[in-house]
Amino acid sequence: MTSAIPKTVIIIAGALFFCSLPWAADYFGEQYLISLFTRILIYSLAAVSLDLLIGYGGLISLGHAAFVGIGAYVTAIFFHHSFVAEPIAGIVAGSDNALLVWPLAIIISAAFALIIGSLSLRTSGMHFIMITLAFAQMLYYFAVGLEKYGGDDGLSLYSRNQLVGMDLNNDVHFYFVCLFFLTLFLFISHRLVKSRFGLVLRGAASSSRRIKALGIPERRYKLVCFVIGGAGAGLAGALLANQTEYVSPGLLHWTLSGELMVMVLLGGLGSLFGPVLGATAYLLLEETLAMYTEHWMVYFGPILIMVVLFAKRGLFGFLTQKE
Amino acid sequence: MADYILQVKGLCKSFGAVQASQDLSFGIQRGHIHALIGPNGAGKTTVLNLLSGELQPDSGSILLNSEEINKLPVHKRVKAGLGRSFQITSIFNDLSVAENMALAILAGRGHNFRFWKNAMAVDIVQHTLTEALARVDLSGRAEQQAGRLSHGEKRQLEVGMALVGGPQLLMLDEPMAGQGAGGTVELQKLISGLKGTTTILLVEHDMDVVFSLADQISVIVYGHCIASGSPEEIRRNSEVQNAYLGEH
Numbered sequence: 001m002t003s004a005i006p007k008t009v010i011i012i013a014g015a016l017f018f019c020s021l022p023w024a025a026d027y028f029g030e031q032y033l034i035s036l037f038t039r040i041l042i043y044s045l046a047a048v049s050l051d052l053l054i055g056y057g058g059l060i061s062l063g064h065a066a067f068v069g070i071g072a073y074v075t076a077i078f079f080h081h082s083f084v085a086e087p088i089a090g091i092v093a094g095s096d097n098a099l100l101v102w103p104l105a106i107i108i109s110a111a112f113a114l115i116i117g118s119l120s121l122r123t124s125g126m127h128f129i130m131i132t133l134a135f136a137q138m139l140y141y142f143a144v145g146l147e148k149y150g151g152d153d154g155l156s157l158y159s160r161n162q163l164v165g166m167d168l169n170n171d172v173h174f175y176f177v178c179l180f181f182l183t184l185f186l187f188i189s190h191r192l193v194k195s196r197f198g199l200v201l202r203g204a205a206s207s208s209r210r211i212k213a214l215g216i217p218e219r220r221y222k223l224v225c226f227v228i229g230g231a232g233a234g235l236a237g238a239l240l241a242n243q244t245e246y247v248s249p250g251l252l253h254w255t256l257s258g259e260l261m262v263m264v265l266l267g268g269l270g271s272l273f274g275p276v277l278g279a280t281a282y283l284l285l286e287e288t289l290a291m292y293t294e295h296w297m298v299y300f301g302p303i304l305i306m307v308v309l310f311a312k313r314g315l316f317g318f319l320t321q322k323e
Numbered sequence: 324m325a326d327y328i329l330q331v332k333g334l335c336k337s338f339g340a341v342q343a344s345q346d347l348s349f350g351i352q353r354g355h356i357h358a359l360i361g362p363n364g365a366g367k368t369t370v371l372n373l374l375s376g377e378l379q380p381d382s383g384s385i386l387l388n389s390e391e392i393n394k395l396p397v398h399k400r401v402k403a404g405l406g407r408s409f410q411i412t413s414i415f416n417d418l419s420v421a422e423n424m425a426l427a428i429l430a431g432r433g434h435n436f437r438f439w440k441n442a443m444a445v446d447i448v449q450h451t452l453t454e455a456l457a458r459v460d461l462s463g464r465a466e467q468q469a470g471r472l473s474h475g476e477k478r479q480l481e482v483g484m485a486l487v488g489g490p491q492l493l494m495l496d497e498p499m500a501g502q503g504a505g506g507t508v509e510l511q512k513l514i515s516g517l518k519g520t521t522t523i524l525l526v527e528h529d530m531d532v533v534f535s536l537a538d539q540i541s542v543i544v545y546g547h548c549i550a551s552g553s554p555e556e557i558r559r560n561s562e563v564q565n566a567y568l569g570e571h
């Protein structure tokens with residue numbers, strides 16, 4: 001291959017693109033692009049958090065949507081209780097304050113990741129995939145059974161959360177809030193994978209035998225990785241609930257986990273920025289193909305297979321490869 | 324009385340019908356290079372796996388510095404002073420050579436739950452990485468992905484990684500296998516340079532290497548330790564001659 005593009009060039013181009021998008025959308029009078037790209041930012045955040053697990057921790061989780069769903073439900077349930085002015089379980093007051101609810105969404109998702117992770121990490125390989133899937137599906141059916149919060153039908157928020165100095169109901173404001181959190185999470189993740197913790201994690205994913213022979217108990221490092229990934233997904237869930245002003249059990253379904261995994265693979269495993277590219281490509285393709293046919297998956301499948309076959313390190317790897 | 328760093332008493336391990344270790348007993352003196360030799364499938368690697376904790380013995384005990392370590396998991400035995408290289412090279416193929424070595428350097432120094440600072444910029448890495456790579460002749464390869472090294476270089480890296488943690492007892496499983504003549508000489512120099520400071524349990528097929536390096540040799544055949552002694556004693560031992568050395 002000839003034309004390798006330096007990583008920094010792609011990242012700067014991406015940053016410029018995302019920063020200028022609202023103005024471009026305004027200029028061309030295509031306001032719907034703002035909400036489409038807000039969705040892209042949020043899915044990117046979820047995909048990056050999954051990349052930490054799969055691409056760096058070697059943890060192939062097929063239950064990542066569970067944490068997106070938990071983050072979304074926490075947000076929606078707090079909103080609901082604040083709206084009807086009735087404390088949650090009769091004890092905790094509801095809230096629509098982003099500065100309170102979003103950290104809670106993150107913490108509760110992380111706590112679930114801690115529990116699910118500590119049980120799942122007793123296994124590895126195929127068993128790990130199955131057990132993460134099983135936990136996520138359990139939570140999915142639990143959400144379906146939440147009659148109080150709409151069960152199958154889900155739960156509507158009547159407005160977005162309150163954030164000081166911002167009007168989240170303004171799509172442009174909300175877009176930039178999402179862009180801020182994606183950027184922040186990317187920056188944190190970037191530091192993380194290069195740190196001592198990240199080095200141990202990448203080592204454990206590469207050779208579990210050698211990491212043990214160096215005297216490192218790998219499981220606790222993987223668990224922390226799983227929790228950080230869960231926290232990121234929880235934040236994505238809180239943002240998603242705000243964007244659509246609606247949550248449903250579908251957010252915890254394994255199909256969302258699968259979609260996130262496809263975004264990671266499409267963009268490039270273990271590259272952090274790749275999954276952003278992957279989520280963007282995935283959602284844009286979906287949007288475009290769906291305009292022409294409702295059977296868009298028929299066309300989408302082969303495109304995916306081509307990318308995975310011909311660009312083994314995903315779109316990001318394809319653009320930056322050196323050989 | 325001899326100062327034993329490691330003592331093995333009545334160690335037994337079988338895989339189904341295969342008795343890989345049968346009532347093995349031997350001791351390794353501090354500071355010695357102790358060689359473990361025997362034909363293919365004799366049970367040498369099994370001994371190392373039992374010592375390192377990858378395998379649990381059916382019976383018998385393992386004493387490191389007179390303390391039983393049978394129950395300890397692999398990583399705790401490493402903390403207690405055991406280091407090893409594997410017969411099938413085991414390094415971090417996906418990481419660069421420098422990262423491999425840095426990880427080995429950092430492994431033994433406190434916990435690694437440090438999330439912010441670049442691992443390669445940690446003081447101890449900055450201070451020791453260059454020398455650690457030079458010791459195993461890999462200075463020029465620092466930025467290369469470890470999986471792309473030649474077979475011999477991977478071996479050097481693995482031995483270097485096992486060494487950098489400063490183990491009390493270093494177990495090497497056929498470090499010379501797959502090395503070219505040059506590599507063998509280099510490794511031999513490296514190992515003999517450790518004499519006196521690091522105790523070494525060396526599994527090796529190359530008899531020239533064994534007889535020139537070892538202070539003590541134990542011979543294993545079909546899971547039995549048939550002889551244990553100085554190179555001279557082993558060379559003269561008729562049972563060893565018949566069972567093993569004669570074939571070579």
Ligand SMILES: Nc1ncnc2c1ncn2[C@@H]1O[C@H](COP(=O)(O)OP(=O)(O)OP(=O)(O)O)[C@@H](O)[C@H]1O
Pocket residue numbers: 338341342343361362363364365366367368369370410
């Ligand atoms: N995990 C295992 N499961 C079943 N059998 C095993 C296992 N590991 C070793 N064995 C058997 O135990 C015996 C001893 O094997 P071991 O690998 O210890 O021999 P070795 O002396 O290291 O041989 P080599 O010189 O070929 O490396 C062999 O018969 C081998 O097939």
Ligand SMILES: [Mg+2]
Pocket residue numbers: 367368369410496
């Ligand atoms: Mg062997």
